[in-house]
Amino acid sequence: MEQNLQQAYIVAATRTPIGKAPRGMLSATRPDDLLATALRGLMAQAPQLDPAAVEDAIVGCAIPEGPQGFNVARIGVLLSGLPHTVGGMTVNRFCASGLSAIAVAADRIRTGQADVVIAAGTESMSQVPVMGVSTTFSPDIYARDENFGIAYGMGVTAEQVASRWNISREDQDAFALESHRKALAAREAGEFADEILPVEVVSRRPDLASDQVRETRKVVSQDEGPRADTSLEALAKLRPVFAAKGSVTAGNSSQMSDGAGALLVVSERALKTHNLTPLARFVSFSVRGVPPEIMGIGPKEAIPLALKQAGLALNQIGWIELNEAFAAQALAVMRDLNLDPQVVNPMGGAIALGHPLGATGAIRAATVVHALRRHDLKYGMVTMCVGTGMGAAGIFERV
Numbered sequence: 001m002e003q004n005l006q007q008a009y010i011v012a013a014t015r016t017p018i019g020k021a022p023r024g025m026l027s028a029t030r031p032d033d034l035l036a037t038a039l040r041g042l043m044a045q046a047p048q049l050d051p052a053a054v055e056d057a058i059v060g061c062a063i064p065e066g067p068q069g070f071n072v073a074r075i076g077v078l079l080s081g082l083p084h085t086v087g088g089m090t091v092n093r094f095c096a097s098g099l100s101a102i103a104v105a106a107d108r109i110r111t112g113q114a115d116v117v118i119a120a121g122t123e124s125m126s127q128v129p130v131m132g133v134s135t136t137f138s139p140d141i142y143a144r145d146e147n148f149g150i151a152y153g154m155g156v157t158a159e160q161v162a163s164r165w166n167i168s169r170e171d172q173d174a175f176a177l178e179s180h181r182k183a184l185a186a187r188e189a190g191e192f193a194d195e196i197l198p199v200e201v202v203s204r205r206p207d208l209a210s211d212q213v214r215e216t217r218k219v220v221s222q223d224e225g226p227r228a229d230t231s232l233e234a235l236a237k238l239r240p241v242f243a244a245k246g247s248v249t250a251g252n253s254s255q256m257s258d259g260a261g262a263l264l265v266v267s268e269r270a271l272k273t274h275n276l277t278p279l280a281r282f283v284s285f286s287v288r289g290v291p292p293e294i295m296g297i298g299p300k301e302a303i304p305l306a307l308k309q310a311g312l313a314l315n316q317i318g319w320i321e322l323n324e325a326f327a328a329q330a331l332a333v334m335r336d337l338n339l340d341p342q343v344v345n346p347m348g349g350a351i352a353l354g355h356p357l358g359a360t361g362a363i364r365a366a367t368v369v370h371a372l373r374r375h376d377l378k379y380g381m382v383t384m385c386v387g388t389g390m391g392a393a394g395i396f397e398r399v
């Protein structure tokens, strides 16, 4: 059961639209700029809060190198116009980085070490194209057979789950189609309006004729991934990408993406001092390891633990954002835990909406926080599978 010295409240939550990588609408926008945009949008949701009251910014990023700036949290803070007194720490738990950032921020609040902390995530898979690039580890890790799966690409782990859990190609494609259908229906119904922050995309290209740099500016405010043109027939035609006789395709995998999300986490004292209205309370967070070669099954272990910590039963959770890294792993988790399909990803998931790795947990948390209020639900959850073999889950309560 949860034992907190004090509660951690979320008073603002926003995200950028998600672009396709590597050639989508945000591909030329740097991840630190995406983060800065999200942070400015976040502060605009709490105009009564003096920015100097923000103590730290904890930011998830799965590939914090190169243009992501090693400590992208600090760069994003400075770019956003927040005062330099605001700190900045980048955390990495691969695909659960953004969710872990929220948990760290909440812990700082709950233990009384801070009153106002930003938790966020940012990732540009366009600018740091890691998928398919091999990573090296100490060879000693392979001395234990059970670690061998650490060498698998994410798609190969999805094939492993599909085969061990008997998830058919047809079921994966049907799940993927449903993700697109739900995302498009939610967009049509204006469901994303509270959470999405329009981003101005600036493009500069040399014009050789005039010998000048031509600048164009465009505001983007919708996720790029959902496809109205998809169908079971179109999905069935796609070839497996990760194994010759496999079932995981570009259509039933999450899309490579760019995006950022951010939440403002505060103590009860800060609510009163700054006259802030809470949207939600962060209730519990859990992480469990699983065999690396079936990393997608991670939420199956993390969800029961997060529920236990919260003292809640599964049927009390009215909205679950289950990261659709691949249809195969999402279906395996849903079947093993008997998750209600009506409660899981009511607005579509990463297959349709995209999955900017370290940002996704923060993006999905922004979705949950707003969805609980719009749909008058009490508890919601964000759960992620994590490469190298982990699952993470966080529970939110509308207040």
Ligand SMILES: CC(=O)SCCNC(=O)CCNC(=O)[C@H](O)C(C)(C)COP(=O)(O)OP(=O)(O)OC[C@H]1O[C@@H](n2cnc3c(N)ncnc32)[C@H](O)[C@@H]1OP(=O)(O)O
Binding pocket: 094, 095, 131, 154, 155, 176, 227, 229, 230, 231, 234, 235, 238, 241, 249, 250, 251, 252, 253, 254, 255, 256, 295, 323, 325, 326, 355, 385, 386, 387
């Ligand atoms: C812990 C975790 O979360 S692990 C997850 C981490 N993330 C990942 O591993 C990313 C997984 N995804 C990927 O690696 C990539 O998306 C891949 C390799 C599966 C596919 O990459 P790409 O080939 O660049 O995808 P792309 O979007 O171009 O699609 C390939 C083709 O399928 C088609 N396609 C994709 N989705 C659909 C669809 N829903 N309906 C119809 N056609 C589709 C595209 O139109 C394209 O066709 P074309 O070649 O005729 O243009």
